[in-house]
Amino acid sequence: MYYYLRKFIAMFFTIIIVTLITFFSFEIIPGDPVLSKLGIDADEAQIASLRAELGLDMPIPVRYIKWVGNILKGDLGESVRFSLPVYDLIKTRLPVTFSLMIISILITLAVGIPLGILSAKYNNRIGGFFINFITQIFLAIPSFWVGIMLIMIFGVILKWFSPGGYVSWSENPAESIKSVILPSVAIALPNIAIVIRYLKNSVLEQMKKDYVRMAYSKGLNSFRVMKNHVIRNAVIPVITVLGMIISSVLAGSLIVEQVFTLPGIGRLLISAIGNRDLPLVEGMILYISFTVLFINFIIDILYKFIDPRIKYD
C-alpha cells in the first residue's frame, strides 16, 4: 500500500513540475498570443482591448496560482486563439486521438501477438531471419513517412479515401473507422515489431522451462502445449510493454495527425504552442502527462496483480 501511495504522490509532483515549467517557459518564449491571433492587419485598438480582456498584464506567479485555483474548481480556462473553453476544445478533439490510439493498439495486438507466437514456433534459421528482418524494418520506418506513403497509395493512386476528411463517430461509425484506419496502421507498425520481439523471447524462455518439457514428455502434441501452457504464461509480460506502447502511440499520433490532417489532440497542441495559447497548452499538457503517468501507474498495479512474485521495496 505504501508503495502505491508513494507512486501516487510522485505522479502528483511530476504533474506540478511539468505544468510549472510550461507556465514559466511561456514567459520567456518569444511571440505574442494576441498578435498571433489577430494577425498583420490588426488595429491597435483591437490589440489593446484583447490584451486587457485576457489579463496578460498580471505577473506570472499570480497567473499560475490563479490557474491552479481554477483547476481545483474544475475550470481549465479559455483558449486565447479560439475564445472557447479549453475543456470544450479538448473534449471535441479527444475522440479523434482516442480512436486513433485504440485502433492502433488493437492492430498492434491483433498482428503482433500471433506473429510473435509464430516467430517463436518457427525459430529456425530462415523463419527467425525473416521475422528479425521484418521487425527491424518496422522499427526503422518513420511513421510519418509511412503515412505519406499510405496517402500516396490509397489516396492518390487508388483514391480510396481522402485525407483531412475526418468523420466523427456519431456521424457515421463505419466512415469514422475508415478515416482513422490508415493513420492507425502508420502508428502501429513499430509497436507491432516491439510486441513480436518481446513475445518471441518470452515464449522461447517459457519453452525452456521444466513444465513444458514435462508436458512434451507426457506425449502432448506441440499445439496443445503451446496453447495450454506456454502462451498463457508468455502473454503476461506483454502487459509491461503496453505502457510503453501507449505512450509511443500518443507521441506517434502527434506527428501522424499532422500527416493525415486529423483534428486530434496532437494537432491542437502543435497549433496551440505555435499560437502561444498558454491556457490551451497548459490544459493539454496537464491532460497528456496525467494520462501517461496514470496508465503507467495502472499497468504497474496490473502487473503486480498478475505476477505476485514481483516484489517492490
Place this chain on the structure above:
Amino acid sequence: MKKNFNLIFGLSVIIFLFVFMFISLFHTPYSPTEMNIRERMQPPSAEHIFGTDQFGRDILSRVMEGSQTAFFVGFVAVSIGLIFGTFLGAVSGYFGGITDEIIMRIMDAMLAFPVILFALMFVSVFGVGIKNTIIAIGIMSVPSFARITRSGYIQHKQFDYVKSAKAMGAGPLRIMFLHILPNVISPIIVAASMGFSTAVLSEAGLSYLGLGVLPPSPSWGRMLNESQIYISKAPWFAIIPGIFITLTVLGFNFFGDGLREYADNTEK
C-alpha cells in the same frame, strides 16, 4: 562461432552510408542548393538518378548532403546523452540512496514525456535550428543511458575488485570511472547505437514538422516536408528521403543488436 548476421549487416549499411556521406564532403554530382528552372520536377533519369525537386535541385546531391546532417545530429545528440547519461547513471548507481532516488525520479519523468513533444517546446523557447534540435534530442536521450549505466553500477559495486580498490584508498570518482566503467561499457555502447537511430528518427520528425533543420540546408525530414504537396506529381521526391532515413535507422539498429549478441557470446 556462429556468424553474427546482425553485426555484419548493420556494419555494412553504416559503412555504405558513411562512405556516401564522406564523398559528399568533397563532391556531389550537382550543387545541392542550386536551382534550375528548366530541370524542375524531373523524374529519375541518367542525369539525375533520383530526379529533381520543385526548384530543379538534384535530389541525389541533396540526399548526399542530407546524410551529413543525419550523421552530425546523431553523433552529437548521442554524445550529449552518453556523457550526461553515463555520469548521472554512474552517480546514481554507485551512491544509491537519496541521490539515486532524486536522479531516477527525474529520469522517469523525462521518459514519460514524448521526445517530440519536448523538442517541440524546446524549439519554441530557443528557436528553430539544427543546434537546438540536437540539444533537445540529446537531453531526451539522457535517461536511457542513465538507466542502463545505473543497473551496471548497482551490480558491479558489490564485486571484489571494487571493494579492494576501495580498501586501497581509491576515491569514488576514480573507482567509478577507472575501475567500474570499463566493465559496464558494452551495454552502453549498444545503447549508443540504438540512440543514434532514435536521434536520426527524431530529427527527421522535427524537420518534417518544420521545426528542425532550416532550409535551404538539405535534411531528409525537411525534404519530406517539402515533398508532401507534390506526392501526386513527383512521388520520387517523397520516396527517396524516406528510404534513406529507414536505411540509416535500420543500419544502426542491426548494428546495436549485433553488438549485443557479440557481447553476450564473449561473456559466455
Place this chain on the structure above:
Amino acid sequence: MKKSIIFLSFILLFLSVFGSSLTVRIPQNIDFLDPHKAAASGTDEVMFNVFEGLLKPDSQGNLNPAVAENYTISQDGLTFKFFIRKNIKFHDGSYVTPDDVKYSLERLSGLDGGPGYNSAMISTIKSVTADKNDNSVTVILKTADTNFLSNFTKAVIPRHNDQYQNSKPIGTGPFKFISYQPDQNILLEKFKDYWKTGYPKVDKVEFKIISDEQAALLSFMAGNIDIYPRIPAQMLDILGNNIKIISGGQNLVQLMAMNNARKPFDDIRVRQAVNYALNKDEIIELAALGYGTKLGSNMSPVMAKYYQEGLENYYSTNTEKAKELLKEAGYPKGFSTTITVPSVYQFHVDTAQIIVEQLKKVGINAKIELVEWGVWLDRVYAGRDYDTTIIGFTGKLSAYDVLKRYESGYSRNFMNYKSEVFDNMFKKAYAEIDDKISTDLYKELQVILTEDAPAVFIMDPNFIIAMDENIDGYEIYPYYVQDMSTVYFK
C-alpha cells in the same frame, strides 16, 4: 402531362429538402466571431458573407450602400448622414433600427464607454445620433477626413445581441451564421430575408478548414470540396479535366523588406544593390510557376486607378552593378545577413530559398531563419528586430491605406523607412480634395518608394481558384474576401 408535373414537383421537393450546398476550402481558423473584435484577414474572407456595414465594397473596389440606402456628406466633410434601408432585417428576423447602427458605431469608436475597436473611429468620431423619425443616423467627426468613408464598411450588429456577439453572431449579410468548429468548419445558411432580392443563390455554404495543401487537394479531387481558392500553382496540372480555373491579380504585394535602420541596409546603395541582385522573373517562375505579376513598387496593377506603370523594370537584374554598388558602400566582399521568414507561409519560405541562391552571386551570404507567426508579428512586425524578411501585404480599399505603411510616423512602419519627401507628399495627397491631383500624387509616391528601395517589391502572386466546372458566378475581389452570394450551380 400530369406525370411530368408530378415528376417536376418531385424534383422541386427534392431540391427544397436537400438544397444546394457549397463547400469552400479555407486554410485557417477564425480569430473572433464578433465582427468588431475580429482582425485577421482569414476571418474577413468568411464573415464578409455574414456581416455588412452601412456601406459595402464590391469586386471593383467601389463602396456601395448596404445597410444604408443612401447618405449625405456635409460641405465641410464633418457630418455624415445615413438613411437606413427600409425593412432591412437582421438574421434573427428583427428590423435594423437606427439605434442598432448607433450601437455598432459607438461600440467601434469607444463612445459607449468600452475600449473601442477601430483606432481611426476612436480618434475621429465625435458623436453618433439616431433619429427614429426619418430612420437615419448622423455621424459627426472631429476633423475632416477624405478617406473616412471606408470605415463605414464595419459591421452593423443588433444591440439586443450584445452578450452573444462572439458565440451567436447576427448580421444582415446574405448568409446566416450556423456553427463554427475549430479546425473543422464554419457553416452558413442562406438568409431568406436578405435585402438584395435574388441573392444568395445557394442554400448552404460550408467553409472547410484544411490547413494542409496536399490534403485540400486530395479532398478537392475527391469532390469533397467545390471551391478551392488560392490553390498553389504547382498543383494545377494534376487537376484533371472537369475543373474550372479562374486566375487574376489579387492585390497582394509580396516583398523582401529590409530593415532601413540597421546596418548595412541603412545605406541606400546596399538596398539598391540587393534590388539589382535579385531576379524577380526567376522568383515568379520558381515560386509561383509564372502565376504572378512583377512589381516595382508597393502597388499592384489591380489598383488600376492608382498604379504607376513602368516601375517593375527599374532595377533589372544586373550582378555587376550590384557588386559595384556594394563596393561603393564599403562591402567589396559582400556581407552576411539573415532572412526571417514566418514558417506558416510556405510560399514565402520558398521565395526565401530562391533569394538566398540569387544573393550568393553578388557575395551576400544570407541565412534563413524560420519563426512562428506569433514570433514574426511580435519581433519583426511590432518589434522591428530583424535584418530582412519576406511578407505579403494584403490588399486595401484605398491607395492611402496601402501607402500609409511607409509614413515615418506610422506605428507599423516596420521597415523603418524615413523620408521627408515621402511624408510631405503623402500628407498632401491625403489632404487633396481634387481626385485627379491626389491620384497623381499617389503615383508619384510609388516612384519615390522605388528609388529609395526600402524593400524589394517582388510580385503580386495570382489569385488562382479551382472549382467544380458546374459552378458559376464567382467574383474575384481585390481584397481578402470570398463572396458566396453570387455563386451558383449551373
